[in-house]
Amino acid sequence: MTDENEAQTSDPADRIADLEDRLQKQKRREKRNLRHARAHGFLDGVLAMLRPGDIVIDCGANLGVVSEPLAATGADVISFEPDPYAFGELTKRLGETPNVTLRQQAVATKGGTLRLMRASNFADNPRGGSVKSTILEGGRGIADGEAIDIEAIDFVAFLKDLIATRGAIAFLKMDIEGAELDLLEAMDDAGLFASIKSTVVETHERKFADLRPRYQALRERFAEKYSPQHVNLDWI
DSSP, rough: OOHHHHHSOOOHHHHHHHHHHHHHHHHHHHHHHHHHHHHHHHHHHHHHHHHTTOOOETTTTTTTTHHHHHHTTTTEEEEOOOOOHHHHHHHHHHHTOOOEEEEEEEESSSSSEEEEEETTTTTTTTHGGGGGOOOOOOOSEEEEEEEEEEEEEEEEEEEEEHHHHHHOOOOEEEETTTTTHHHHHHHHHGGGGBBSOEEBBBBOTTOOOGGHHHHHHHHHHHHHHTTTTTTEBBBB
């Protein structure tokens, strides 16, 4: 019997469930594509406004895909990346760029030594797997037992010092695989967003199911206080 005949004789309820599953996947794909398009458009607008002397920060710089165009504007770029593999690739890409400062550190609510967990497929695909490296336990697709020690910086204290010496920060991008939740709460409590002209964040509630209520509360809190142009929690 062919696949077509099998499909025709299968349980109608199964066929309906399969169609509904496909429809949901298509909706998620379309939503993701729209989010990507909006994020790229937002970044293009930021790049057009940056000038030499502006301060921009890339948290979770990974291989430098965002840091590189930021640096091309002439702005002073500070790029944080804790994963040793990704930091090596980032250094190859931007290590000789005079207006870029590379820091092999995780940004967190406290400084010191933390454990960095990598994706379960990291050994097979370090380039792709490095984007999932996280200091937060319990993430989906993470090999918790294969963590490595990395240095972390108290990012709230760092921002306070930077703002005190250099003034307002023009742009902050944050993609730190779940650690953004604690950090965003702490930054808001410290009133730091008043001195950051634009912040974009990729949140990771889908990877950390237990934290979804806190993520929802954060989104509601930020929606009341900040415009999407000021603090955008829907970065890619």
